[in-house]
Amino acid sequence: MSKYTYETKKDTRSGFGAGMEFLSLTNPKVVALCADLIGSLKLEPFIKNCPERFFQTGIAEANMIGIASGLSIGGYIPFATTFANFGTGRVYDQIRQSVAYSGKNVKIACSHAGLTLGEDGATHQILEDIGLMKMLPGMVVINPCDYNQTKAATIAVANYTGPVYLRFGRPVVPVFTPEDQEFIIGKAITLIEGSDVSIFATGHLVWESILAADILKEKGIHAEVINIHTIKPLDTQAILESVKKTSCLVSAEEHQINGGLGDSIAQFLATTMPLPQEFVGVNDSFGESGKPADLMDKYGLNAVSIAEKALKAISRK
Amino acid sequence: MQTQELVSIASQVRRDILRMVHGCQSGHPGGSLGCTDLLVSLYFEAMSLKLNTTNDQVVFNMSGLDEDVFFLSNGHISPVLYSVLARKGYFPVKELSTFRKINSRLQGHPTPHEHLEGIRIASGSLGQGLSVAIGVAQAKKLNNDSSVVYCLMGDGEQNEGQVWEAAMYAPHHKVDNLIAFIDVNGQQIDGPTEKIMNNRDLQLKYEAFGWKVLHVNGNDMAELQLCLKDAKNLLGNETPIMILMKTEMGAGVDFMMGSHKWHGVAPNDQQLEEALNQLSETLGDY
Incomplete structure (x- = not known):
């Protein structure tokens, strides 16, 4: 057997929530937006710690991307969050024009990517988002593997200047990445x-x-x-x-x-x-x-x- | 600034628009001419902009912190924005001659991608500017910055669903440091807005969403000045402000008015001459 073992299984989206909780306490420039999916994105701790830095957009993803872009112009580091299907394919042109082409420091952070979203079915299971996002010039695309790596990636992308697509998922999966492993964007x-x-x-x-x-x-x-x-x-x-x-x-x-x-x-x-x-x-x-x-x-x-x-x-x- | 001074600047801006569009034989003169008076009154009077204290030149700062900022959502009327920015001193006036040509910073639709001073967001794909403007307004609130965000949209642009997402959001979040405009010229590419997609009563619609709605004749400089003063006095009341601005496409050039023909058509040499004869060269052509 390989040297990799795990003690717990956790969802990667909770890793994102933990990363955002860390950022709520450590980086006053980080703001979060969500299109009516706070619980799914595990944003409760962030909102509890800094309610003034959270923006509920309702079920209006196109507007969310534009607001995020505006907040970035004003010097903030917005994380626009929803399910991967609604945060990429649904708002492709908004991301293309108001984020990527405009060179904005917006983080599009999406949960429930892929088949493992499960029972909701194909309407929600986007399997094209990596392709959509990687085609945009200048867009960084990250898909971490477990809870610890997603947390570390969340913190790392806040420290990187430029548009990022951060993709994670719904189900619990083995946690095998060391908690203290540094996340270096672009380093396999x-x-x-x-x-x-x-x-x-x-x-x-x-x-x-x-x-x-x-x-x-x-x-x-x-x-x-x-x-x-x-x-x-x-x-x-x-x-x-x-x-x-x-x-x-x-x-x-x-x-x-x-x-x-x-x-x-x-x-x-x-x-x-x-x-x-x-x-x-x-x-x-x-x-x-x-x-x-x-x-x-x-x-x-x-x-x-x-x-x-x-x-x-x-x-x- | 005296109304007559603004009118004089607007005349030069209209000349710039026509010469730019003629120079590359493409672009959108109709809406640009229609919105000239608004942009001149904003940039040369209403907006508080950061100026270099030694030479009074505009200093461009992407964040727009502690100064008023303007977003053009209907990006196809880029000629008027480029001319006003250049005449205000954001970049050299002679650069207007590069409009829509290869290797230019003056792209067909505005973009910060080419690092043109004064441009903070790309627009052209319609319906996105109001959302961006709202985001900037909220950033200003977080920064305890009391300056104002302005945003212009087209009336045809009201067809876009995202506009109404933003319309719902701004009053809900009490974005009361925002003044938006709709250029109500009654025209869109395929014909009159009432035939293509009827906006019906924009005042009722925006009021129902929670906006304070004002009206102005967008081609009357004195009326614009008064309206902008009124609008500024209404800021800070937990309500965003929408100004329905009636304009004439092609305003300032008799044969371009009263028709949709000049939405996206460039004048030929003879038409340019005929048009320029109607507009005084007040600040010197580029």
Whole structure:
């Protein structure tokens, strides 16, 4: 078994809430906006600590993005928060014009990304948000893997000047990142070193990739597992160093294959070091209602699928 | 400032607009001419702006802290904003000649992306400016900054849903350091607003949302000056202010008025000459 274990499971959105609670006490320039989803975004401690720095927009996400942009002009660091579907796809043009093109220091922080939103179904399960956001010039895109990393990422993006999309999720997942681990935007984290195949994962799929490495180890295969918490800017150096050792790779994400992390990696390697690559992600399909774990199994976003794709990548060397 | 001085500046701004649009054979002269008197009265009288104490030149600070700020939501009337900013001293007047040309800071629609002094937000995709203005107004309140935020929208722009999200938000949050305008020229691209998408009674609508609504003839400089004074006196009463500003597209050029034809069409050489003959060159062409 790998060296990674966990004592508790927590949701990444609670990591965000904890990060915001920290910022409420430490950074007077941070303000928060929410479109009628305070509980889901775990914003209660922030609001309790600094009610004057919280702005309830009601169910009006387009207006929320504009208000956030205005607050940033006035010198504040706004976190505009809602579900990922409503905070990206629904307001794409508002983000494009009033945030990205205008170069504003707005953090779009969204929960309930991907299939693991569960029972609410495909209307709410956005699987295109990483692609939408990474296409915007200048936009930083971050998808942390667990509670501790989401908390650290929240604090880190407040200290970074520029537009950021911070994506996290609803379900409880293993907490395995050290509580004191520094979050460096754009710096990938190598979790397991290996020589046979590189697994580049983001968000909830990082833990599944650790489990996949265990499955592969039993077959005598040494997988390297790298946590790409920042999809943009991509840590191309870490990717290149890894594939130079392994000569094949798998990308894993709770997102459409089209437009996601794997896409970014493939685009980079196509021009530097083309190698066999397999993709774990949703393959041009909407999600559906169901329990998060059942959905991840049905759509092949789990350790078994990652291990299978790793074997396929190795066979194509 | 005397009304006549403002009228004189407006004449030059109208010349600038026509020459800019003619120079690149594209852009939106109609609405720009219609809103010229408002922007001149704002920037040259109503707004309190930060000036360099040694040379009285405008100092541009993105945050707009402790000074009044203006947001143009209907960004397609960029020529009037660019001319007024240049004439106020934000950037060299000669730069107006680069409007809509390659490598220019004067993009077709305003943007801070090219670091043009005086521009704080991109606009052009309609319906977004009021939200931004409200955000800035709320930041001013957090900063204990008592200056004022102004925002101009078009009447066609009222079709956009986001406008009404913002309309609902501002009174709810008591954003009472904000004066917004709607340029009621009754026209949008496909025809008269009442035929394309009828705004019906904008006063009733905004009052129902909780705004204080005023009316003004936006092409009467003296009336604008009085209205802006009245509006400022109404600030600080827990209510945002909306001024329904009746204008004539193409105001100042006889053959451009009373028609929607000049929304997004540039004059040819002969038309430019005919138009410029109706407007005195008061400050010197760029």
